[in-house]
Amino acid sequence: MDMNYDLMVIGTGTAAMVCALRVAKAGWKVAVIDEKPFGGTCALRGCDPKKMLVADAEVIDAKQRMTGHGVKGDLRIDWPDLIRFKRSFTDPVPEKHERRYEEAGIVTLHGTAKFTGPNHLSVGDHEIEYRKILIASGARPIPLAIPGEEHLIDNEGFLELPSLPKRIVLVGGGYIAAEFSHIAARAGAEVTILQRGPRMLTQFEPELVNWLMDAFDRIGVRVITDTAVDAIRRSGGKYVVHANGKGGPIEVVADLVVHAAGRAPAIERLDLEKAGIAAEHGKPKLNKFLQSVSNPAVYAAGDAASNGPPLTPVSSHDAKVVAANLVEGNHREPDYKGVPSVAFTLPPIARVGLTEAEANEAGLRFRTKYERTSQWFTARRVAEPVYGHKTLIEEETGTILGAHLVGPGADQAINIFGLAIRHGLTADDLKTTMFAYPTGASDIGYMV
Numbered sequence: 001m002d003m004n005y006d007l008m009v010i011g012t013g014t015a016a017m018v019c020a021l022r023v024a025k026a027g028w029k030v031a032v033i034d035e036k037p038f039g040g041t042c043a044l045r046g047c048d049p050k051k052m053l054v055a056d057a058e059v060i061d062a063k064q065r066m067t068g069h070g071v072k073g074d075l076r077i078d079w080p081d082l083i084r085f086k087r088s089f090t091d092p093v094p095e096k097h098e099r100r101y102e103e104a105g106i107v108t109l110h111g112t113a114k115f116t117g118p119n120h121l122s123v124g125d126h127e128i129e130y131r132k133i134l135i136a137s138g139a140r141p142i143p144l145a146i147p148g149e150e151h152l153i154d155n156e157g158f159l160e161l162p163s164l165p166k167r168i169v170l171v172g173g174g175y176i177a178a179e180f181s182h183i184a185a186r187a188g189a190e191v192t193i194l195q196r197g198p199r200m201l202t203q204f205e206p207e208l209v210n211w212l213m214d215a216f217d218r219i220g221v222r223v224i225t226d227t228a229v230d231a232i233r234r235s236g237g238k239y240v241v242h243a244n245g246k247g248g249p250i251e252v253v254a255d256l257v258v259h260a261a262g263r264a265p266a267i268e269r270l271d272l273e274k275a276g277i278a279a280e281h282g283k284p285k286l287n288k289f290l291q292s293v294s295n296p297a298v299y300a301a302g303d304a305a306s307n308g309p310p311l312t313p314v315s316s317h318d319a320k321v322v323a324a325n326l327v328e329g330n331h332r333e334p335d336y337k338g339v340p341s342v343a344f345t346l347p348p349i350a351r352v353g354l355t356e357a358e359a360n361e362a363g364l365r366f367r368t369k370y371e372r373t374s375q376w377f378t379a380r381r382v383a384e385p386v387y388g389h390k391t392l393i394e395e396e397t398g399t400i401l402g403a404h405l406v407g408p409g410a411d412q413a414i415n416i417f418g419l420a421i422r423h424g425l426t427a428d429d430l431k432t433t434m435f436a437y438p439t440g441a442s443d444i445g446y447m448v
């Protein structure tokens with residue numbers, strides 16, 4: 001056996017880093033391993049680089065809205081320059097992260113980890129023994145099992161494109177399709193979204209998504225719903241995307257086809273069965289302490305655990321729970337109450353807590369405040385007609401059960417609702433709070 005650790009961590013994303021640093025601080029001998037450059041999805045291939053691309057799209061969006069209201073002249077996105085700007089953030093990440101681990105006394109390993117026994121992993125020719133292990137291997141694009149799947153690029157490929165092709169098809173209509181389409185369209189591409197579901201962004205409140213579709217129309221993104229992609233064919237220098245749905249079979253010609261059809265825990269290559277780790281519905285079977293039900297040496301966190309929504313703050317939260325349970329013995333359980341989520345379209349759409357359908361299903365008694373508020377100052381000031389909200393307030397207690405926002409500042413204002421939900425604040429508490437005026441948050445008192 002060449003290596004022996006108190007805690008081995010598979011992955012170097014948010015979940016891995018948060019847990020490894022905490023456990024090492026408690027004096028444990030810890031090692032982390034990644035097959036890709038250190039840093040994980042959020043910092044290298046997800047949230048952060050995506051949001052840097054959104055920064056340029058925001059400039060074009062603002063220019064388009066404010067033309068005729070004091071703004072004149074042409075602006076365009078220089079894609080290679082934008083990717084260079086993105087790299088100024090992402091390129092230093094792996095080295096910085098690796099240094100941070102080493103400074104904390106954590107051993108850094110590179111390669112693909114696979115289980116070989118209940119307390120053993122292999123990495124290439126090396127064998128590793130551990131007392132405890134954290135699976136923080138994240139998620140990967142789900143295989144579509146369609147002919148021509150190999151022609152798809154994923155989020156990683158899109159965020160690295162050296163130039164932006166003219167015709168882009170996004171397969172799927174969730175977060176990634178919504179965000180990437182808004183970036184690509186503002187950078188001059190012709191974008192088509194082929195969504196199997198009945199509408200875009202099925203995780204968000206339907207009425208608000210409907211309002212947001214005005215913004216998709218405005219920038220010329222073609223959204224075809226109730227339509228599943230079933231093949232991708234290469235033809236000369238282009239692709240032909242075949243799909244089928246309510247409207248019958250269709251073909252869309254594209255220069256680039258992007259996977260935006262969902263992600264699932266990246267556990268299939270780990271050989272879980274060799275360590276006796278039970279899995280169910282494509283994820284490890286865990287108890288309430290995020291520990292494997294079949295191998296007590298094993299914990300999982302973040303996207304790999306898929307215990308809460310696959311979002312960065314959840315990965316971090318899970319990791320804190322696991323670190324506490326490792327160091328002090330099982331006692332902490334994850335609590336996902338009030339986790340806000342934003343799709344960074346322009347304008348953004350946001351949610352926290354229950355949807356109206358979920359609250360009804362739970363048999364709760366609540367009142368709903370629901371309005372499209374294009375005429376409010378926050379929207380008119382920036383010439384953005386997409387602005388609205390839906391809030392659910394429990395009848396008996398006055399607490400906020402759910403809040404749904406779309407429009408300017410929704411990505412910031414949702415955090416205040418998240419705070420309210422997590423800490424049991426009431427609609428009256430929000431109404432009697434003084435928010436700085438005029439800010440998006442100063443509308444909150446009128447939304448509840």
Ligand SMILES: Cc1cc2nc3c(=O)[nH]c(=O)nc-3n(C[C@H](O)[C@H](O)[C@H](O)COP(=O)(O)OP(=O)(O)OC[C@H]3O[C@@H](n4cnc5c(N)ncnc54)[C@H](O)[C@@H]3O)c2cc1C
Pocket residue numbers: 010011012013014015016033034035036039040041042043045046047048050111112113114136137138139155176266269270301302303304310311312313315
């Ligand atoms: C395009 C995109 C945009 C996103 N935007 C947002 C956003 O705006 N806000 C938000 O909250 N969330 C966002 N997310 C989700 C967020 O990125 C994830 O929830 C989060 O990064 C998951 O962190 P993690 O630590 O669980 O896993 P990851 O960060 O994915 O880390 C897992 C690591 O494990 C490694 N690994 C996997 N298998 C092995 C193996 N066998 N051996 C060695 N290493 C292995 C991988 O290489 C990877 O580096 C986005 C996701 C995507 C794809």
Ligand SMILES: NC(=O)c1ccc[n+]([C@@H]2O[C@H](COP(=O)([O-])OP(=O)(O)OC[C@H]3O[C@@H](n4cnc5c(N)ncnc54)[C@H](O)[C@@H]3O)[C@@H](O)[C@H]2O)c1
Pocket residue numbers: 144171172173174175176177179194195196197202227228229230259260261262263309310311341342343344
């Ligand atoms: N802003 C954010 O927080 C953010 C941004 C991007 C990604 N993410 C995370 O990453 C995860 C994955 O994002 P995503 O957009 O890939 O998935 P998603 O689950 O949000 O949406 C995938 C959609 O693709 C559709 N689909 C599946 N197969 C299809 C096919 N063959 N043809 C047409 N449509 C098909 C599904 O009906 C579904 O609506 C999300 O669940 C989210 O948690 C978060």
